[in-house]
Amino acid sequence: MRRNGKGSLMRPDGLPESSSWPVVTPLSPSVVYASETPDALDDQYEGRAQGFTYSREGHPNAEVVAGRIDAMEGAEGGVVTGSGMGAVSAVLMGLLSSGDHVIGGNQLYGRSLRLMAEDLPRLGIATTLADPGDVASVEAAIRPETRMILVEVLSNPTLRLADIDGLAALCKARGLLLVVDNTFTTPRSFRPFDHGADIVLHSVTKLMAGHSDSMLGYVVARDAALTERMRVFSVTAGLTPSPFDCWLAERGLLSFDLRFDRAEATAAALADHLAGQAGVTRVLYPTRDDHPDHAKAMALLNGHGCNMVSFELDGGRAEANAFARAAQGRLSFAPTLGDAGTTLSHPASSSHRALTAERRAELGMTEGFFRVSVGLEDPAALLQVFSDCIAAATAN
Numbered sequence: 442m443r444r445n446g447k448g449s450l451m452r453p454d455g456l457p458e459s460s461s462w463p464v465v466t467p468l469s470p471s472v473v474y475a476s477e478t479p480d481a482l483d484d485q486y487e488g489r490a491q492g493f494t495y496s497r498e499g500h501p502n503a504e505v506v507a508g509r510i511d512a513m514e515g516a517e518g519g520v521v522t523g524s525g526m527g528a529v530s531a532v533l534m535g536l537l538s539s540g541d542h543v544i545g546g547n548q549l550y551g552r553s554l555r556l557m558a559e560d561l562p563r564l565g566i567a568t569t570l571a572d573p574g575d576v577a578s579v580e581a582a583i584r585p586e587t588r589m590i591l592v593e594v595l596s597n598p599t600l601r602l603a604d605i606d607g608l609a610a611l612c613k614a615r616g617l618l619l620v621v622d623n624t625f626t627t628p629r630s631f632r633p634f635d636h637g638a639d640i641v642l643h644s645v646t647k648l649m650a651g652h653s654d655s656m657l658g659y660v661v662a663r664d665a666a667l668t669e670r671m672r673v674f675s676v677t678a679g680l681t682p683s684p685f686d687c688w689l690a691e692r693g694l695l696s697f698d699l700r701f702d703r704a705e706a707t708a709a710a711l712a713d714h715l716a717g718q719a720g721v722t723r724v725l726y727p728t729r730d731d732h733p734d735h736a737k738a739m740a741l742l743n744g745h746g747c748n749m750v751s752f753e754l755d756g757g758r759a760e761a762n763a764f765a766r767a768a769q770g771r772l773s774f775a776p777t778l779g780d781a782g783t784t785l786s787h788p789a790s791s792s793h794r795a796l797t798a799e800r801r802a803e804l805g806m807t808e809g810f811f812r813v814s815v816g817l818e819d820p821a822a823l824l825q826v827f828s829d830c831i832a833a834a835t836a837n
Contacts, residue, residue, distance in 0.1 A: 468688045469501045498676050502687035509694050510649070510659050513628040514641055519661035520672045521687060525624065525644020526552050527680040528658030532591070532620055532640055533557075535674030536667065539565030542587045546573035546603060548596035548804055550622070551792040557591075573603035574734065576611055589618035589640075594633070594741075595625040598751050598788045598812035599805045600725045602734035602741060609637025618667075624648070625778075629701045630745030639663050645690055647779030647814075648748065651700050655689040657682050700781070700817060704748035707823060708815040712750045714824045720760075720835035722809075723753040748816075749778065754809035760834040761787055761809055767833035771826045778814035783823060786812040 474493040476482040484490035493500055503521040511519045522528045533556065537543060545557050547570040557568040569582040573592040590612060592603045605621065612619040620640040621633035627648050633641045643649060645657035658680075662668040675681070693700075712726035724731075727738035728746035738746070754760045765774045765785065773784045776791035786792065788806045801807070815823075 466502065466505050466688065466691055468684060470684050471500075472496045496684065497679060497681045500684050500687075502684040502691070503682050506645070506657065506682075506687045506690050506694070507659065509691065510643065510645070511661065513697075514623075514661065515628075515632055515634050516641065516661040516663075518665055518668050519659055520668060520675055521645070521682045522658035522660065522675055522680040523682045523686075524656050524680075525550075525642070525646055525658040526556070527675065527682075528642040528644070528660040529553050529556065529591075529622070530678070531658075531660050531671040531675045531680060532589075532642060533561060533566070534564070534678070535671040536618070537561070537566050537588055540586060542567040542569070542584050544569050544571055544579060544582050544587060544590045546592040546596065547571060548573075548599055548601060549591070549593060550597045550624075551788075551795060553591070553622075555795055573608065574601055574737075576604050576607035579608060580611055580615075583615060583617070587615075587617060589620055591620040591622070593622040593625065594631050595727065595747060595749070597625065598749075598786065598792065598810070600625075600727060600732070600747075600749060600751055602727065602737045604737070605631075605633065605636045605638070605741060612639070613637065625747055625749055626742065626745070627697075627701060627747075629698060630705075630742045630747060634663060636741075640667065647777070648701060648704075649697055649779070650686075650690040650693040651697065651779050651781060652689070652693055653777060653780040655686040655693065657686050657690050701748065703817055704815045705746060707818070707820045708748045708750050708813075709746055710820050711813065711815055711824060711827065712746075712752075715750065715752045715827060715831075718828065718831050720755050720831050721752055722755045725751040748814060750813045750815060752811055752813070753807060754811070754831070754834050756834065757808040758789075761789075761811070763836075764811070764830045764834040767830040768826070772830070778812075780814065781817050783816040783818055784814045786814070788812060 473495055485492040507519040507521045511517055561568050571579045571582045594603055609619050618639045621638040622642050623633055624644045624647055640662045642660040645659050660671055712724050712729055715721050716724045726746055775784045776786050777784055789801055789808050793801055793806055
C-alpha cells in the first residue's frame with residue numbers, strides 16, 4: 442500500500458482505496474496486467490488462481506459480457522470475440538482440420554457462405570451447402586469425413602426456419618456437432634442448447650448490443666473441452682474483443698429484453714401493414730399465417746417472431762433505388778441489423794452481392810427484395826414512412 446500526494450491510501454494498481462464501489466462496470470483498457478511473483482503468474486496460467494495477464498488472452502470487460510450471455514443461453518465459459526465472424530471462424534477453424542468436411546445451411550449470412558466457399562477449401566476443409574429446413578437433404582450431404590453442421594435458426598435474409606430438432610437428432614445419430622447461429626432469434630425466443638445443439642454462436646454486434654457502436658461475437662460449446670479449443674484458437678489468431686466494445690455491449694445487454702420485445706411487436710405490425718400495400722408482392726415474417734414455415738416457427742420459437750421483416754417490391758433495381766431514396770432521412774439504408782433505429786438492407790447489393798443473380802433468385806432474393814431490422818421508433822410513424830416509400834417506388 443502507498444499514499445498519493447495528498448496522503449490518501451492507494452492500491453497497488455494506483456486506484457484510491459474506497460469502501461464503496463461503482464454501480465457501472467469499470468472500463469479496463471489495460472493491455473497488460475502485473476503479477477506479484479513468477480509463482481503467482483504460474484498459478485494463473487495453470488488454473489490455480491484467477492487473473493489476467495495480457496488482454497489478448499482475456500480481460501475483465503470480456504469476462505463480464507461472456508457471463509451475461511452465458512446466463513441468457515444457459516451456458517458456461519463462453520468466449521467473446523472481436524466480431525460475429527470471429528465467432529464463426531473460431532468454430533470452423535478452431536475445431537476442424539484438413540481433410541474434414543462441414544455442411545452449412547444454404548442461406549447462411551453472406552460472409553459465412555464466403556468463408557465456407559473460399560477459405561475453408563483453401564485450407565483443405567471440404568464444404569457442402571444444404572437446406573437446413575429439410576433434414577433429408579442435409580443427411581444426403583453427409584460423408585464419412587463430415588464433422589459438423591452449421592445453421593442459422595432463421596435464415597438471413599429470407600427468414601426460413603431450420604429444422605433444429607430434426608438436425609439435432611440427425612447429428613446425435615451420426616456423431617456430428619450441431620452448430621447454431623442464434624443471432625436473429627436470440628435466447629429471448631430460442632435457446633439452442635434446449636433443442637440439442639452442441640455449439641451456439643452470436644454476432645453480439647446486432648440485437649444484443651443493439652446500438653451499432655460495438656462489434657463483438659460470442660461462442661460457447663456444451664462440452665467445455667470444445668469451448669477451450671475455440672478459446673485457444675481465438676487467442677492465437679488474435680480474435681480478441683476490444684474492452685471498450687465489451688463495455689458498450691454490456692450497456693446494451695442491460696436493456697436487451699425490453700428492446701427485443703418492443704422491436705418484435707413493431708415488426709409484427711409492420712409485416713401486416715406491408716402485406717396490405719399495393720406494390721408489395723411478398724412479405725416474410727415467421728408468425729404470419731402465410732409464412733412458408735409458420736407452423737414450425739410457432740412450435741420452435743414459442744410464438745416469437747424476432748425484429749426482422751423481409752419484403753419484396755413489385756419491380757427491380759429501379760424501384761429499389763426509388764424506395765431507398767424516399768427513405769433518406771427517415772430510415773437508415775445500411776447493411777446491418779439490431780440498431781436502436783430501423784435499418785433497411787438490400788441483399789442483392791450488400792450481404793449477398795457475391796452470389797450470382799441466378800443463385801440469389803434460387804434463394805428468393807430479387808432486386809426488389811429488402812430486409813428490415815425494426816428498431817424502437819413510434820410504430821405508427823414507422824408504418825407511415827413505409828407507406829410513403831412504397832408509394833414513391835410504385836410511382837417510379
